[in-house]
Amino acid sequence: MCAVALLQLPLPDPDPSLAGANVPLAAGYLKACLPAALRGEVRIPPRELARYGGDAAILDWLADQEPGLTGFSCYLWNLERSLWLAARLKERAPASRAVFGGPEIIEGRPLLDHPAVDAFVQGEGEPVFASLLAAASRGEGRPLPRFTRAPLASLEALPNPYACGALExxxxxxxxxxxxxxxxxxxxxxxxxxxxxxxxxxxxxxxxxxxxxxxxxxxxxxxxxxxxxxxxxxxxxxxxxxxxxxxxxxxxxxxxxxxxxxxxxxxxxxxxxxxxxxxxxxxxxxxxxxxxxxxxxxxxxxxxxxxxxxxxxxxxxxxxxxxxxxxxxxxxxxxxxxxxxxxxxxxxxxxxxxxxxxxxxxxxxxxxxxxxxxxxxxxxxxxxxxxxxxxxxxxxxxxxxEGELFPPLVPRFADPAPGITSCLDLRSGSPAASLRGLQLLERAAADPGSLGLASCVTLLLSAAQLASAVGLDELRRLGERLLAANPFALFQLVIEAQSTPPLEPALHLAEAFHRPGNYFDRSRYYQEDLQGRFSARLYHLTANPDAARRHYEQVPPFDLIVEYTPRLLSTARDVLEEHPILLIRHSLKPEEAKELREIYKGLSRLLVFQSA
The missing domain is CATH 3.20.20.70 (Aldolase class I)
Known part of the structure; x- marks a missing residue:
């Protein structure tokens, strides 16, 4: 049997708990329905990679498996991203076959004409999975059945994927x-x-x-x-x-x-x-x-x-x-x-x-x-x-x-797993920028796919970089390279400034990180918003309470992040009670933690911790 890769991509969102719900149950059933001797040829991505990996990182993993067949579980939130990955994988490995199944596969849809996909399966995939593998293993350039309406599976004959070890x-x-x-x-x-x-x-x-x-x-x-x-x-x-x-x-x-x-x-x-x-x-x-x-x-x-x-x-x-x-x-x-x-x-x-x-x-x-x-x-x-x-x-x-249908988008200030980069500190003059950030910039210029970017990326920037035409152009080129390698990534552009960052340069920068037609933007269609885009989001980071107060008075098109200091509880409690995203960079005393929990009751996801 040829090697098989099975992929299910998560709901796109900066909230890591949503990605954590991406359990590849369908892939587990497909693996479980094979004879035990053949299950070892089926590769499901490491959970952290599937949850958090960007497009380039997942594409590299797929290519490294050298699969004869790659199966994609297609849902409305991952269909377009799956099609992009299938097309890129076909460029790297033309002999590899792509099979799409899941709720998005419906007979008669124009989707079924997509050239990157070799076979589509409508319905329960278990009854036809083994025969598709056999056809792919025979190879010799013979096409797979273009469309299969699968019969209902016999549930009595299906092993449970957890019980048989197909899923952990x-x-x-x-x-x-x-x-x-x-x-x-x-x-x-x-x-x-x-x-x-x-x-x-x-x-x-x-x-x-x-x-x-x-x-x-x-x-x-x-x-x-x-x-x-x-x-x-x-x-x-x-x-x-x-x-x-x-x-x-x-x-x-x-x-x-x-x-x-x-x-x-x-x-x-x-x-x-x-x-x-x-x-x-x-x-x-x-x-x-x-x-x-x-x-x-x-x-x-x-x-x-x-x-x-x-x-x-x-x-x-x-x-x-x-x-x-x-x-x-x-x-x-x-x-x-x-x-x-x-x-x-x-x-x-x-x-x-x-x-x-x-x-x-x-x-x-x-x-x-x-x-x-x-x-x-x-x-x-x-x-x-x-x-x-x-x-x-x-x-x-x-x-x-008394709640929000579309919760605030909270940037990630820490990498979600080893080898997956979710936060890039590129602020001019910061130690991180002079060391890790600049090294990453050099790697991005040579090979943006080598960064191991996450599907949600926070870039820490300074207002001075936007004020400089040279700095802005460099950041825009970076955005274009990262977006080309990761077109479905969500980018959070966090600009540190004592006062409101310059608007026109910020909007100009966001354009370089934004792909029109992104599913995530459509998923927030009914959210009334000053920025008008969600897959490339602008934030103002400040430790200045007066700047935070002006933000709530003037309502500029930036999401506000306040850097926490203990004195905010006594001198700027009014700011905290507006519930900005709160960036906490040091350990809290028990009494501080208690007060913040009370102020942010029901809104704990707005409390973001970052190691110094």
């Missing part, structure tokens, strides 16, 4: 566990129920080994990937089994319908270890729900929520902004419903995504639904919604739920 259970990430596949519901905006209409259960024989492994490795959470945990029969028996397998109480999480939660179900869920659940409300507007085929029984929903809350189980409630047939008034009623019943704290609001392959996608034109043609496919207009209304809906949700 780790103490720094959740363990993703499937106990069933398929969904009985037919929501028109969801592809899962359409593609996998029947509910199929995995055999339970592997569960004792998986739970024992999770305990031994210190797994922080077991995340049940079932699309609707309450949809299969025998719920109480399943919960009793989970309780017997989870004596140490590893936190469990699942998605379910609250209407299906009875008094005994809630109690048994607590005994099994459930700490949290996701419950899709979407809307309380019955006309909108009827239009998308979504059921909702108000009183049963509330009873189920109350029962789980009485057991101390947290509820995350999903709400969709922009459903056809809903409107701003109906959306406001949904938010009031959540607030009125103690569910606002766990509410998660998302713009409607018109996903390819869904029933909604097929009838969007006839319904008058407009949407982004590229990921994330967010709605732009719909019956009851203008684009202006959708922006108003975001503001309304933030006001009613």
């Amino acid at each position: 259970a780790r103490a720094d990430e959740p363990l993703y566990l499937e106990t069933l596949r398929g969904c009985p519901h037919r929501c028109s905006y969801c592809f899962y129920g359409k593609q996998f209409p029947s509910v199929r259960r995995f055999p339970e024989t592997f569960l004792p080994e998986v739970f024992a492994l999770a305990r031994a490795r210190g797994v922080p959470e077991i995340y049940l990937m079932d699309p609707s945990f309450t949809s299969a029969r025998g719920m109480e028996e399943r919960l009793a089994l989970l309780a017997s397998l989870n004596p140490t109480g590893i936190p469990l999480h699942a998605e379910l319908r609250l209407e299906a939660v009875g008094p005994e179900t809630a109690r048994h869920m607590r005994q099994a270890g459930f700490a949290s659940v996701e419950a899709g409300l979407q809307s309380v507007n019955r006309a909108a729900l009827d239009r998308v085929g979504r059921g909702f029984r108000r009183e049963a929903f509330l009873r189920g929520a109350a029962r789980l809350q009485a057991q101390g189980i947290q509820i995350r409630t999903g709400v969709i902004l922009g459903l056809p047939g809903d409107d701003l008034e109906g959306f406001a009623a949904t938010l009031r419903f959540l607030k009125g019943h103690g569910l606002a704290g766990g509410a998660e609001v998302y713009p409607l995504a018109v996903l390819p392959g869904t029933a909604l996608h097929g009838e969007a034109a006839s319904l008058g639904v407009g949407y982004m043609p590229a990921p994330p496919y967010w709605v732009l207009r719909a019956p009851g919604w203008s684009e202006t209304d959708l922006f108003r809906g975001v503001r309304l949700a933030e006001e009613e739920l």
Whole structure:
């Protein structure tokens, strides 16, 4: 068999916790479905590289594996990046084959004509994976089947990837566990129920080994990937089994319908270890729900929520902004419903995504639904919604739920893992710039791919560098080289200055680090923002409280970072209570840490620590 590489790229975001959720479960199943003697030929990238590595670093890893076949798990957030990597890998290794699978692969899409991809698989990949490998191993230039609609897998025959060693259970990430596949519901905006209409259960024989492994490795959470945990029969028996397998109480999480939660179900869920659940409300507007085929029984929903809350189980409630047939008034009623019943704290609001392959996608034109043609496919207009209304809906949700739908983008001031560079200190005159920073500049000029850049990069700069035409040009050339080698990277440009940095040079610099059409920019389309770009972000770093106060008075197009000093608690508490990003470069005394935790309650991600 030829060597095989399997790759799943994470959701792009500077928040490292989101990258940490990138567990390659699909790759694990593909590896597990092969005979044990062949699994050693399957390479899955080191977890830190897949989570944090930039485009050039991941491309180098792929090329080093010399794979005869590379499989990409494609989701809306990584499709374009996967296509770029497949094309670059083909340039380096023309004989290597690229196979794309995952939810983005739908028959009839123009994507299927992409020249960098040799084969596309729609559906569950396990039944066809071995035959694709055999065809690739035969080689001799023969093409792979261009498109395959895979049959449903026999779940009884699938080894669990953790139990067979295809995936490592780790103490720094959740363990993703499937106990069933398929969904009985037919929501028109969801592809899962359409593609996998029947509910199929995995055999339970592997569960004792998986739970024992999770305990031994210190797994922080077991995340049940079932699309609707309450949809299969025998719920109480399943919960009793989970309780017997989870004596140490590893936190469990699942998605379910609250209407299906009875008094005994809630109690048994607590005994099994459930700490949290996701419950899709979407809307309380019955006309909108009827239009998308979504059921909702108000009183049963509330009873189920109350029962789980009485057991101390947290509820995350999903709400969709922009459903056809809903409107701003109906959306406001949904938010009031959540607030009125103690569910606002766990509410998660998302713009409607018109996903390819869904029933909604097929009838969007006839319904008058407009949407982004590229990921994330967010709605732009719909019956009851203008684009202006959708922006108003975001503001309304933030006001009613007292939170931000689009959290602040917090730069990283430390490298996430050995060999992955996430922070470059290029400030003129700083020790780091004169040593490590300048060495990196020289390497970037010769070979930008050799830097081992992360997918999110912070560049520390000084205002003096922007004031100099020579310094600005040098930084712009650096940006162009880094972006060419890492076109999907997110760049955070942090300018240290006692007062607001010069605006025009800063904007000119940001252009060199920005690739128009970046998925991350589209994913923040509904965030009203002075900068207008998110994949190349400008920050003002200052230790001057007066400069911070002027920032909040004048609101320039920079995100503010305040460098912490102990005197801020006594002389500039008003600045801290505005909750800027706070850069902490030294250890805190216990009383300082306590005060900052109180001021930043619920906003701890804005506290950023950097070693001196």
